[in-house]
Amino acid sequence: MLASLAPNLLIPLLATMSMWYALPLIVSVSLVCAATRQEQIGPILHHALRFGIWIVAFMAIVVGLLALMNWMA
């Protein structure tokens, strides 16, 4: 299953232009959410980075679950 994951899912996914439109959104959402939780610029950037990584990780988990369901189907 893992051997078939890369060519069948990951590469097409990364090549899909629509996925890259999520990047500015992740940056914007992370910065704004962090700035509403902190007041100083240092903690804001630190919080935004952690939040952005969390968003990407969550998206990766969802992609993994979808891949698993696709494989099981």
Place this chain on the structure above:
Amino acid sequence: MVTTTIPTAEHSAGQHDSIEIELGQPWLAALLAWLVPGLGHLYQGRTGKGLLFLVCILGTFLYGLYLGGGKVVYASSTSVLDRNFWDRWQYGCQAGVGLASWPAYLQAVRVKNHKEPMWKGEEWFDNGFMAPPRPGNVPLEDASKNTSIQPSELALWNVKLHPYFELGTVYTVIAGLLNLLVICDAFAGPLVIAPHDDKKNKQNKDPA
């Protein structure tokens, strides 16, 4: 003048235990934050955050508007009590951006009063900038010169702009929703989580 005090964050450079923030007139700050993202913070003297919100939220909104060909922000009706308003429920979220979304409401008012929408232009804006789509069948000729009949102008936009109509809608909706957080921040200050060291010290002092 209202002030609020928040604890310093874990990764802050300052040595103080707390930060005092002047909120000015909170209701005015919240109103300004709604009208223009970040303006409430600029009013309060929180310039860095104000500029950050202005750039991030307006940038997200305008980029979404650009992606969607200027078509993604429109109001189906002028009243939330009208069932037709919920045909474009996304406008309820986009309205969170404030002034930038008002042209769509003005256009909806004109259409409701059987007037022609304003700001008409070439091709894409032939029915007016931020004007609601017109009902009724619309012919569509694709790149192969094949003609199809779309059930409405909205369907035409979705087909011609795919996938950017959906992308633009998502961008503008998220911009509006983010500004709700900004309004709360302008009204009451940031929702700060207590620094981790304070929690550990409290646990060490009171093991029970």
